[in-house]
Amino acid sequence: MKRIRIGYxxxxxxxxAACSTLQSRGAAQDSPHFKTLQQRLIADGFAENRIRELYxxxxxxxxxxxxxQYFVHKESKLNYDQFTxxxxxxxxxxxxxxxxxxxxxxxxxxxxxxxxxxxxxxxETRLGTYLGKSSVFNTLSTMxxxxxxxxxxxxxSQISGTxxxxxxxxxxxxxxxxxxxxxELKALLKYADREKSDPTEFVGSYxxxxxxxxxxxxxxxxxxRDGNDDGKVDMFNAxxxxxxxxxxxxxxxxxxxxxxxxxxxxxxxxxHSSYYVKTILKVAQLLKG
Numbered sequence: 001m002k003r004i005r006i007g008y009x010x011x012x013x014x015x016x017a018a019c020s021t022l023q024s025r026g027a028a029q030d031s032p033h034f035k036t037l038q039q040r041l042i043a044d045g046f047a048e049n050r051i052r053e054l055y056x057x058x059x060x061x062x063x064x065x066x067x068x069q070y071f072v073h074k075e076s077k078l079n080y081d082q083f084t085x086x087x088x089x090x091x092x093x094x095x096x097x098x099x100x101x102x103x104x105x106x107x108x109x110x111x112x113x114x115x116x117x118x119x120x121x122x123x124e125t126r127l128g129t130y131l132g133k134s135s136v137f138n139t140l141s142t143m144x145x146x147x148x149x150x151x152x153x154x155x156x157s158q159i160s161g162t163x164x165x166x167x168x169x170x171x172x173x174x175x176x177x178x179x180x181x182x183x184e185l186k187a188l189l190k191y192a193d194r195e196k197s198d199p200t201e202f203v204g205s206y207x208x209x210x211x212x213x214x215x216x217x218x219x220x221x222x223x224x225r226d227g228n229d230d231g232k233v234d235m236f237n238a239x240x241x242x243x244x245x246x247x248x249x250x251x252x253x254x255x256x257x258x259x260x261x262x263x264x265x266x267x268x269x270x271x272h273s274s275y276y277v278k279t280i281l282k283v284a285q286l287l288k289g
Contacts, residue, residue, distance in 0.1 A: 034062070037148070054199065055141075057200055068159050071159055072164075080276060083119075084282055092119070092122045109246060110249070110254070115288065116263070119279075120270060123276070128236075131212070132203055140208045152174050194233075211236050220235055223244065225246075227243030
């Protein structure tokens with residue numbers, strides 16, 4: 001067991017060192033990393049001046065640290081059980097009371113239980129207190145840039161000694177994720193334009209999910225809702241996040257009076273993990289007390 005632990009620490013150390021080295025290079029060489037990506041975006045109809053302006057920002061860089069988490073083996077497992085702790089349930093009840101008006105409005109609009117909405121916000125971001133620190137724009141741009149064979153080769157040269165992935169597994173995942181990330185990047189740009197926001201300022205998870213309810217940009221663009229009637233859909237606003245979770249679950253089959261299986265299936269769309277779904281429904285039950 002000690003040998004496994006020491007080996008894991010060594011791998012993690014090498015990984016972080018590689019990330020630090022390439023991150024510093026990326027800050028000075030953004031143009032080569034994102035050159036092909038910018039051309040694709042412009043060809044797909046985004047204004048050239050706007051794209052060039054975004055990728056010239058000092059805050060925009062090739063985010064090795066976030067993206068490499070897709071390829072580095074992690075021994076740790078998520079602990080959703082922590083959210084059933086009495087302190088967490090008390091916090092969730094207080095949050096549900098603080099936003100009672102918004103919760104009632106979401107229930108009336110979409111038929112989704114306020115307890116389930118609260119449970120999701122608790123598990124996703126601890127009720128908005130932990131939103132992630134990664135730049136969503138940088139994460140999605142970096143992953144999308146892996147469609148470029150040279151960029152992909154460069155990243156592999158940096159992380160190959162820090163991952164349990166084979167070269168073939170890395171290539172297969174890079175193929176799949178680069179296409180997915182490109183679609184999400186386009187959605188992010190459209191969402192930001194619609195809301196008159198700067199896409200480079202959104203922070204979120206290493207996977208690109210953002211806001212209190214951790215929506216991917218494609219969901220923010222299509223399923224997020226304005227919960228406080230201010231004319232904006234802001235993923236970092238509690239009222240909008242509450243209404244957006246209700247909209248999302250309703251879109252995937254939730255309705256007032258839904259049965260247990262239907263509830264399970266609807267929440268499963270939010271996160272394809274049985275452990276996650278069971279935790280959400282358990283927390284919702286605990287919030288009844």
